[in-house]
Amino acid sequence: MDRREYFKTLAVAALAANAPRAQAAAGKGRFRPAICAYSFRNQLKAGTMTYADVVRMASELGADGVDLTTYWFADTNDATLYTLKKLAYRSSIAIYTIGVRVRLAQPTPELQTAELETVRKWVDVAEKLGAGHIRVFGGSVPKGGSEEQAVAWAVETLKRAAEIAGRKGIILGVEDDGGITTNADRTIEIVKKADSPWAAINLDIGNFPDDGYHQIEMCAPYATNVHFKTAVHVNKQKQPADWPRILKILGAAGYKGYLSLEYEEEDDPVTIVPKLIEKMKETIRTA
Numbered sequence: 001m002d003r004r005e006y007f008k009t010l011a012v013a014a015l016a017a018n019a020p021r022a023q024a025a026a027g028k029g030r031f032r033p034a035i036c037a038y039s040f041r042n043q044l045k046a047g048t049m050t051y052a053d054v055v056r057m058a059s060e061l062g063a064d065g066v067d068l069t070t071y072w073f074a075d076t077n078d079a080t081l082y083t084l085k086k087l088a089y090r091s092s093i094a095i096y097t098i099g100v101r102v103r104l105a106q107p108t109p110e111l112q113t114a115e116l117e118t119v120r121k122w123v124d125v126a127e128k129l130g131a132g133h134i135r136v137f138g139g140s141v142p143k144g145g146s147e148e149q150a151v152a153w154a155v156e157t158l159k160r161a162a163e164i165a166g167r168k169g170i171i172l173g174v175e176d177d178g179g180i181t182t183n184a185d186r187t188i189e190i191v192k193k194a195d196s197p198w199a200a201i202n203l204d205i206g207n208f209p210d211d212g213y214h215q216i217e218m219c220a221p222y223a224t225n226v227h228f229k230t231a232v233h234v235n236k237q238k239q240p241a242d243w244p245r246i247l248k249i250l251g252a253a254g255y256k257g258y259l260s261l262e263y264e265e266e267d268d269p270v271t272i273v274p275k276l277i278e279k280m281k282e283t284i285r286t287a
Contacts, residue, residue: 015282029251031284033277034058034065036262038225039269049270052087054228057090061277066131067225067260069099070122088130095129096201096258097173097225098122103139104154104190105180106135111283119161123168133171133225135202136161138181138190150180152188158194166198173202173224182209184218191222191264200224205246206264210236216246220253228259228280243280247287259284 035058043049058066066088072082087159100122106112119136126134136158139152141242158174164174174181174191181187191199201222206229208215213232232241239241261276 010229013111015066028120029134029247029287031287032064033062033280034067034094034096034258034260035061035063035273036067036069036099036260037127038067038069039261039273040074040248040264041069053083055088055091055093055095057273058093061274062281063093063258065094065096065258065278067097067099067135067227067258067262068095070103070125076121076125078128081125081194085129089128090259095131097133097135098126098129098131098191099135099175102136103285104136104157104161104174105139105142106157107142107149107200111155112160114254115157116160117135117170120164123165125168125171126170130221130280132169133173134165135173135175135225137175137177138179138187138195140179146179147174147180148188151186151193153155154180154190155193156197158190159196162194162196162198166196171224172199174199174205174213175202175227176204176219182207184208184215186271188222189221202227204262205229205241206231206233206262213242213245213249217249217253220250220255222258223253224254225257226255226259227262228252230265230276243283244252244287251287 013080035054037051037054040049040054046179050219054066102115102118106115120135141147162172174187176187191201199220202225203219203223204227210233214233230241231238261280262275
């Protein structure tokens with residue numbers, strides 16, 4: 001390839017980076033095992049585990065990253081954040097995403113602005129931790145509003161939030177997690193209408209109340225992070241997740257990224273998560 005063709009290729013890549021958020025399938029998917037801190041929510045709440053413990057566990061189990069749900073940070077002082085960042089680096093673990101309490105569907109400019117200030121705060125935290133992704137939520141239909149109005153409000157908030165995040169090179173992933181993002185169609189609609197290269201979907205495979213595999217397939221082209229769970233819903237019934245099938249869906253959509261194990265069942269996560277990470281790594285190896 002001569003210099004002219006090389007720079008032409010770079011220009012095409014730059015245009016693709018700013019295209020609508022559905023990614024083109026490009027060969028085999030690439031998957032990296034990770035642990036979601038929310039798996040240990042009870043331990044983190046009780047103080048019997050810390051975020052540092054989650055990082056150390058990920059390293060010991062041979063995972064590549066951690067997905068830090070930030071609800072249990074004691075503070076966000078630089079000393080706290082940089083100590084955790086140093087531990088992650090020395091443990092060869094990426095703190096690649098954080099989850100924050102942002103609800104996009106807000107009916108007034110004042111409430112939207114409040115959510116944007118929360119985004120701004122956590123974008124700064126993500127930048128300090130080295131995370132390139134933040135998980136946010138659509139929220140519920142506000143009292144007195146319709147679902148269509150709530151979607152429009154969420155789109156407006158997401159547009160502005162993505163501008164804030166994009167200035168720091170951070171992607172916002174809207175999670176399918178009840179309310180207006182219960183199902184794939186509305187979640188995709190919000191992301192597409194926001195029309196930002198910094199807005200995409202945090203795909204949780206276990207949150208769809210029905211037709212799980214089809215809805216995973218719908219969202220997969222827009223996914224920038226995946227919450228990997230042990231169950232999906234089919235015919236409105238919870239059943240064990242077919243992980244090889246899900247990896248085929250993600251691979252066909254061109255997904256390249258982390259599979260964040262988020263354990264929400266009844267067994268002790270300290271005991272079960274190591275076993276599930278081993279299962280995940282084997283599933284990835286044979287995908």
